[in-house]
Amino acid sequence: MQRELFIKMVLDAWQTQIKRADDLFNELPDDQLMMEVSPGRNRGVYLLGHLAAIHDRIFRLLNVGEEINPGMYEIFVASPDKSGVKIPSISELKLYWKKVNAKLTEQFNKLSTDEWFQRHTSVSEEDFKKEPHRNKLNIIITRTNHLASHWGQLVFLKPKNQE
């Protein structure tokens, strides 16, 4: 019972941040998303792709499948913004973002309580014995904070009086 409660706490926090990012992406016009979040920094469109690509890696970390679009990692994680690499359109990226998060929710709902407390795929069995906190649920905690950090930047694309 306590374990289910804990999983709910972590997934609620994740969904809160996803909702907040969804609302922002829905609200920002495409020309705003093409702007840098602050002078000389990443553009909104890059952060959209970056977040989606990082989330797309979660399937593999939880051992529940592979990336929906593995090529995105190279563009939005391995390469910085404005590197000259061609990026997909905003509408494609928005669709990718939605697909990844929807499929993640689907997979989250399928994981059993025991599975959430099993090791994620980037920790070895040996290390996991010593560090049992490096479980699948912990991936969600760290990725929620990652999302929150970039949301804090993306919000600068909104007009100042609406911040």
Place this chain on the structure above:
Amino acid sequence: MQRELFIKMVLDAWQTQIKRADDLFNELPDDQLMMEVSPGRNRGVYLLGHLAAIHDRIFRLLNVGEEINPGMYEIFVASPDKSGVKIPSISELKLYWKKVNAKLTEQFNKLSTDEWFQRHTSVSEEDFKKEPHRNKLNIIITRTNHLASHWGQLVFLKPKNQE
């Protein structure tokens, strides 16, 4: 045992974000902290005070004491930046930030496993029966995300090539 593990997962994520913010505040010269994180947005000094004041409210939410400096809430939460309200110096605010977080760590270490899963003070006993996830540990999860969001903004005060 599982409950101790959850608590560790949540507190580790908190301490990771605190460390990241500490490093940034230590690294940024005062004149950088006096700048807006992005044109027309909050200044670094305001976000420093804001984070410290929000963290200072946690004692009360966990029912482990009162604010170290209750007056800070008015300046850094109830009032926006550049409102004309006089704010303390950067060195005072850095000291306040450190004191609050150190005392929080002290209190976190004193809370028993059972206490972490008890209701926080802004939820009624009645609501808590229906929503047992609104416990003390959940406060730490949400405040960690709050800190991560503002860290994402504060990092813009660093020179671009060091981001």
